[in-house]
Amino acid sequence: MIDKTYEPGSVEGRIYQAWLDANAFAAGAGAQPGAESFTIVIPPPNVTGSLHIGHALNNTIQDILVRYNRMLGKDVLWQPGTDHAGIATQMIVERQLAERQQPGRREMGREKFLERVWEWKAESGGAILNQLRRLGASADWSRERFTMGDRGQPDDQMVRAVVKVFVELYERGLIYRAKRLVNWHPGLETAISDLEVENIEVKGNMWHLRYPLADGVTYQFPIAFDEEGKPTEFETRNYIVVATTRPETMLGDTGVAVHPEDERYKSLIGKFVELPLVGRRIPIVGDEYADPTLGSGAVKITPAHDFNDFEVGQRNNLEAINIFTTRAAINENAPEKYRGLDRFEARKQVLADLEAIGVFDHVEDKKIMVPHDEKSKLVVIEPYLTDQWFVQAEILAQPALASVREGRTKFVPQQYENTYFAWLENIKPWCISRQLWWGHQIPAWYGPDKTCFVASTEEEAKAKALAHYGEPVDLKRDEDVLDTWFSSALWPFSTLGWPDETAELKRYYPTSVLVTGFDIIFFWVARMMMMGLEFLHEEPFHTVYMHALVRDEKGQKMSKTKGNVIDPLSLVDQYGADATRFTLTAMAAQGRDLRLSINRVEGYRNFVTKLWNAARFLEMNECFRVEGYDPKANKVALNRWIVGATARAAAAVTKAIEDYKFNEAANNAYDFVWGTFCDWYVELAKPVFMGEDAAAKAETRATAAWALDQILKILHPMMPFVTEELWGETGKVGPAREDLLVLTRWPDLSGLEDAEADAEIGWLIDLISAIRSIRTDMNVPVSAKVPLLVAGNNAETTRRMEAGSALISRLGRVEPISAAASIPKGSAQFVIGEATWALPLEGIIDIAVERVRLDKEIGKLDGEIGGIDKKLGNEQFVAKAPEEVIEEQRQRREDAVARRDKIKQALARLS
Numbered sequence: 035m036i037d038k039t040y041e042p043g044s045v046e047g048r049i050y051q052a053w054l055d056a057n058a059f060a061a062g063a064g065a066q067p068g069a070e071s072f073t074i075v076i077p078p079p080n081v082t083g084s085l086h087i088g089h090a091l092n093n094t095i096q097d098i099l100v101r102y103n104r105m106l107g108k109d110v111l112w113q114p115g116t117d118h119a120g121i122a123t124q125m126i127v128e129r130q131l132a133e134r135q136q137p138g139r140r141e142m143g144r145e146k147f148l149e150r151v152w153e154w155k156a157e158s159g160g161a162i163l164n165q166l167r168r169l170g171a172s173a174d175w176s177r178e179r180f181t182m183g184d185r186g187q188p189d190d191q192m193v194r195a196v197v198k199v200f201v202e203l204y205e206r207g208l209i210y211r212a213k214r215l216v217n218w219h220p221g222l223e224t225a226i227s228d229l230e231v232e233n234i235e236v237k238g239n240m241w242h243l244r245y246p247l248a249d250g251v252t253y254q255f256p257i258a259f260d261e262e263g264k265p266t267e268f269e270t271r272n273y274i275v276v277a278t279t280r281p282e283t284m285l286g287d288t289g290v291a292v293h294p295e296d297e298r299y300k301s302l303i304g305k306f307v308e309l310p311l312v313g314r315r316i317p318i319v320g321d322e323y324a325d326p327t328l329g330s331g332a333v334k335i336t337p338a339h340d341f342n343d344f345e346v347g348q349r350n351n352l353e354a355i356n357i358f359t360t361r362a363a364i365n366e367n368a369p370e371k372y373r374g375l376d377r378f379e380a381r382k383q384v385l386a387d388l389e390a391i392g393v394f395d396h397v398e399d400k401k402i403m404v405p406h407d408e409k410s411k412l413v414v415i416e417p418y419l420t421d422q423w424f425v426q427a428e429i430l431a432q433p434a435l436a437s438v439r440e441g442r443t444k445f446v447p448q449q450y451e452n453t454y455f456a457w458l459e460n461i462k463p464w465c466i467s468r469q470l471w472w473g474h475q476i477p478a479w480y481g482p483d484k485t486c487f488v489a490s491t492e493e494e495a496k497a498k499a500l501a502h503y504g505e506p507v508d509l510k511r512d513e514d515v516l517d518t519w520f521s522s523a524l525w526p527f528s529t530l531g532w533p534d535e536t537a538e539l540k541r542y543y544p545t546s547v548l549v550t551g552f553d554i555i556f557f558w559v560a561r562m563m564m565m566g567l568e569f570l571h572e573e574p575f576h577t578v579y580m581h582a583l584v585r586d587e588k589g590q591k592m593s594k595t596k597g598n599v600i601d602p603l604s605l606v607d608q609y610g611a612d613a614t615r616f617t618l619t620a621m622a623a624q625g626r627d628l629r630l631s632i633n634r635v636e637g638y639r640n641f642v643t644k645l646w647n648a649a650r651f652l653e654m655n656e657c658f659r660v661e662g663y664d665p666k667a668n669k670v671a672l673n674r675w676i677v678g679a680t681a682r683a684a685a686a687v688t689k690a691i692e693d694y695k696f697n698e699a700a701n702n703a704y705d706f707v708w709g710t711f712c713d714w715y716v717e718l719a720k721p722v723f724m725g726e727d728a729a730a731k732a733e734t735r736a737t738a739a740w741a742l743d744q745i746l747k748i749l750h751p752m753m754p755f756v757t758e759e760l761w762g763e764t765g766k767v768g769p770a771r772e773d774l775l776v777l778t779r780w781p782d783l784s785g786l787e788d789a790e791a792d793a794e795i796g797w798l799i800d801l802i803s804a805i806r807s808i809r810t811d812m813n814v815p816v817s818a819k820v821p822l823l824v825a826g827n828n829a830e831t832t833r834r835m836e837a838g839s840a841l842i843s844r845l846g847r848v849e850p851i852s853a854a855a856s857i858p859k860g861s862a863q864f865v866i867g868e869a870t871w872a873l874p875l876e877g878i879i880d881i882a883v884e885r886v887r888l889d890k891e892i893g894k895l896d897g898e899i900g901g902i903d904k905k906l907g908n909e910q911f912v913a914k915a916p917e918e919v920i921e922e923q924r925q926r927r928e929d930a931v932a933r934r935d936k937i938k939q940a941l942a943r944l945s
Contacts, residue, residue, distance in 0.1 A: 036653050036763045040646040042610030046755045056774055059172045064777035066107035073111045073545035075526050080119035081159035082126055087584045090602035094615045096549045097171050101751040102691050105780035111542050113529050115179035116160050120473040120518045127151050144471050151472050152185055170611050170754045179529045181521045195528040196474045196521050197490050204488045208426045215344040216465050218418030219407055220362035224469035225422055229557050231405045231415050238402035241281050242395040244273040248306040248315050275395055277329040279402050282381040285368040286357040287316055289335035291346055294320030296331050310393045319350040338419035356419045423467040431458040434563035443573045446694045447625040450580045457556035466517045473515030480510050523561035526574035548575045579694050587631030589918030605635055612753035613639035619752050620700035642756050648712050649760050655723045657738040659768035665786055670730050673737040674791035676715045680744050681783035687748045700752055707745055714799055744781050798838050801866050805846035808862045808873055811940035812884055820873045822848035827869040862943045888941045895934040902927040
């Protein structure tokens with residue numbers, strides 16, 4: 035007997051264990067002989083991570099695709115695993131050491147520190163995968179992989195994959211070592227990627243400084259202009275003014291740039307200034323980077339500490355002088371007075387000294403963008419000149435670009451192709467080295483004269499060194515590790531056993547679909563494309579589905595500081611995994627951010643309850659599955675109609691999933707289950723269950739049980755727990771179930787629609803719906819029985835009316851039902867087919883009062899619509915308002931118009 039209420043907390047763990055016990059998630063589970071493969075690799079969450087709402091959306095979508103394709107009988111693999119997340123993980127362990135007042139990593143040494151990180155990973159790393167289990171993720175957990183393999187041993191397959199790629203790219207000339215400017219984290223003393231940098235707007239200053247011209251040079255600087263902008267007065271100057279937000283970096287200046295066409299400074303190009311406090315002669319160069327309209331039009335150039343300045347320095351052969359240590363203190367390349375000072379202490383001292391020698395011009399307040407460590411938001415990131423390893427990504431990018439342009443890999447929604455193209459068409463060399471200890475150590479060794487030997491093993495490196503030097507020498511391995519994205523770029527094939535020629539690699543590569551967020555199109559998606567094409571000569575996936583951002587119900591981005599973060603595990607605890615998953619699915623419209631509200635989750639929790647109660651009601655009315663039941667053999671119109679409606683619903687859900695329109699899949703299923711099956715079929719079937727016609731009763735019971743089975747199947751990918759539980763409960767009577775629902779075939783119900791039954795039951799539903807709509811719109815009391823009149827009806831309508839009179843009367847609360855030659859005054863009218871129907875309301879409601887009320891409501895809505903139109907017609911509002919605010923206004927207008935039109939229709943019905 036199905037329990038009275040569904041309790042997710044007591045069901046979900048048991049059901050999940052049943053799936054695991056049945057090995058239902060294993061690669062190939064339930065596959066038909068000779069089935070095609072379907073593969074998804076999970077975007078590996080950081081081993082440091084915990085489940086957030088973005089993960090919940092991403093993995094719900096993946097699970098829908100996996101469960102759906104498994105039910106199609108395909109050979110399905112959902113490959114799970116985690117990423118070692120170099121910087122984030124090392125930060126956590128170092129923070130733990132500091133909190134426990136234990137020796138830091140440098141005191142511990144590399145080997146012992148890495149032991150501590152592996153201990154932490156074993157204890158708490160990968161907790162997010164257990165959280166995904168709570169969400170219902172049906173990944174093949176037996177194949178779980180980690181980007182650093184098993185304790186990072188050299189013979190581990192995941193490690194060998196990374197080493198092979200590095201060595202081969204180096205040998206092909208696609209990896210090289212060079213001194214370049216990188217984003218530098220002074221706290222961790224490592225280069226970091228653009229993704230790990232967040233530019234934050236802060237209140238800053240723009241300091242204007244006077245750099246004295248060398249060699250006694252002077253020039254005429256314009257100080258007054260006529261109406262046409264031509265200079266009329268000049269001032270003789272022996273200095274040039276530059277502006278900077280980081281005055282401490284002036285200690286590393288090696289040039290001043292002016293625009294080559296700037297009349298104020300053209301005569302100075304090729305001359306020199308004497309750098310204050312340092313005394314270095316540095317040239318004035320003409321470069322288009324200098325904007326005559328900004329500041330003084332002259333800019334100081336510090337190639338070692340600014341990305342734009344580095345490019346200017348390259349173009350003009352300027353020296354790059356690094357003035358910072360790895361911890362952003364002033365180093366030995368600056369005057370002795372400043373050495374050892376922290377960069378911000380140095381700033382204060384430099385400004386004081388500049389003012390003391392009279393070259394401080396003025397300062398202005400200015401909001402500036404400052405790069406920070408994306409994780410902590412506390413550490414200011416420095417552009418820093420250092421030796422690093424780089425990949426010639428611009429070469430690897432060409433085949434990856436061609437794959438998307440030529441349609442071998444497509445993006446859904448297609449608009450994200452533009453983002454992909456924009457990144458790859460403007461790609462720069464990829465800095466792949468990190469000055470960390472946690473990660474894949476770079477397979478490079480250095481000889482006594484710093485000659486580099488890249489090899490798969492130390493033995494190979496020694497052999498190369500022997501051939502180079504002619505005698506054995508001591509080698510020192512490069513201490514740097516690889517960027518986390520380097521190893522995760524291999525994820526679609528390293529997880530399948532590459533570089534070994536495994537059966538899994540042959541069977542499951544290329545994978546089918548990648549589900550990910552738009553923010554890592556370049557950092558991960560593009561790099562997987564590059565590596566897959568370079569090493570397996572085939573795209574790693576044929577489709578990239580980009581899901582949008584989950585925002586709060588007001589359209590605001592979730593953040594801890596705003597206090598609007600929604601924890602998906604709290605939703606699971608309170609409302610169940612099915613309601614949480616279904617909410618995310620129903621809101622996952624292509625290319626549109628989700629606005630998640632608790633009310634929506636509550637609403638879909640009620641949907642779970644509705645399904646449960648419907649199944650329980652059918653069980654109470656002995657609606658059990660019948661051996662050999664054939665839906666095509668039904669005689670009763672109601673049953674022929676629900677069979678056809680079920681077929682249409684299954685087809686609609688199927689198409690929506692195939693088209694990656696997950697919100698449409700959920701909404702089609704919801705509308706059918708709640709609106710068609712529960713609200714209409716079950717209600718229309720009640721008189722049959724209570725009637726005396728044994729044959730009709732038996733057929734209806736069998737049909738209801740069959741329809742419920744199909745409902746459980748089409749809902750299963752989105753709501754796996756409650757559907758599996760009901761599958762088991764309803765399987766206790768009737769023919770034995772062959773499989774768990776998770777391994778049951780997806781329904782193909784083509785050919786089951788019945789036009790005659792659709793017309794018959796459709797007419798009945800339209801009539802009852804119209805009656806109910808009028809009662810609601812006109813505020814007719816629920817308890818009032820209202821007569822129903824019909825005029826102009828033909829024989830077919832009369833037959834249908836007589837056959838369905840009991841249902842019409844009960845569900846529409848109308849009595850009596852009769853024909854009329856004319857419609858009396860004070861009636862609400864509507865037309866169904868050829869007939870005019872009317873509800874005489876004189877004496878039941880005050881018609882005049884209702885007219886006034888409806889007119890007022892229309893006027894109120896007209897005002898609301900006009901106000902929104904005015905707002906949306908305001909160009910300034912549209913230009914400044916966030917997209918989510920504009921979208922909210924458009925939705926409000928749409929809702930108001932629909933409501934107004936409905937009321938107008940109701941008003942028009944009053945005779």
